[in-house]
Amino acid sequence: MHNPLRIPHRALLRPPGVYPPQADTWLLARALVEAGIPRGAHALDVFTGTGALAIAAARIGAATVTAVDISRRAAAAAWLNLRLRGVAAEVHCGDFASVFGHHHYDLVVANPPYVPAPNDTAVGRARAWDAGADGRAILDRLCDLVPAALAPRGTALIVHSALSDPGRTLDTLREHGLKAAVVARATVPFGPVLRARAAWLTETERIDPSDDTEDLVVIRGDRIRR
Incomplete structure (x- = not known):
């Protein structure tokens, strides 16, 4: 997928165990570039990984x-x-919720863990992608916190898989007073994680036996009133 940052992957320092920029990163970066965010914005990148989206x-x-x-x-x-x-940039290490409640942001970008997983608790490297049986363990918290963190006319951009119920993300953001819509999509081949758990996803009727691709979406939420 096209990388709108024009940063070669190898140019970003990435220690072992850090989530690498890939299709979901670049889809979100493209949506960010096309979002029309005014210059001078105060931006927040949650689940930053290598910092690609903060860049x-x-x-x-x-x-x-x-x-x-x-x-x-x-x-x-x-x-x-x-x-x-x-x-x-100001960089924090900790649960993403730790940065909410202190400031209002004109822009929030998020590439959270969203992969459905047989185990409720993610450990080690899997914290970057595993998100409970429905893929919503982090997304639900995020959707509840983001709206109050946005400044007037602020924008949130969240990427995740169609396996993790984009409709629920849209509904939650709207319930919190945001105007919300899907603004970007991409279909990508299963990566190593989804390939490894394809049998479980099939058994639990999350995918069809013949599926070998997933749909990614970027959801935009705009604060149109306080």
């Missing part, structure tokens, strides 16, 4: 950038990648 926010003109990841390695990698590109 994207800076490149479209964000005045301040805050990034957060629960992984110490990811937070360190994001801090270095941002500094190497001259972005003086």
Whole structure:
């Protein structure tokens, strides 16, 4: 998939265990570039990984950038990648909810864990993608917190799989007063994680036996009133 950041993958420092930029990252980055966010915005990148989307926010003109990841390695990698590109971002290591409630943001971008998993608790590297049986363990919390974090006329962009019920994301954001819509889609081949659990996904009727691709969506939520 086209990388709108024009950053070679190898140019981003990524220690072992840190989620690599891939199709969902670039789909969200493209939606960000096309979102028409005014220059001077205050941006928040949750689940930052290597910091790729925080870099994207800076490149479209964000005045301040805050990034957060629960992984110490990811937070360190994001801090270095941002500094190497001259972005003086504020990087936090911890649960994503720790950065909410302190500031209002003009832009929130999120590539959360969203892969349905047989186990409710994700450990180690799997924290970057596993999200409970319905893929919503993190998404539901995120959708409840994001609306109150947006400044007037602020925008949230969230990417996840169609396996994780985009309709529920849309409904929750709308219930919290946002205007919400799907603004980007892509169909991509199963990666290693989905290939490894294809039998479970089939047995639990989340996919058909012949499925070997998943649909990714970017959902945009706009604060149109307070």
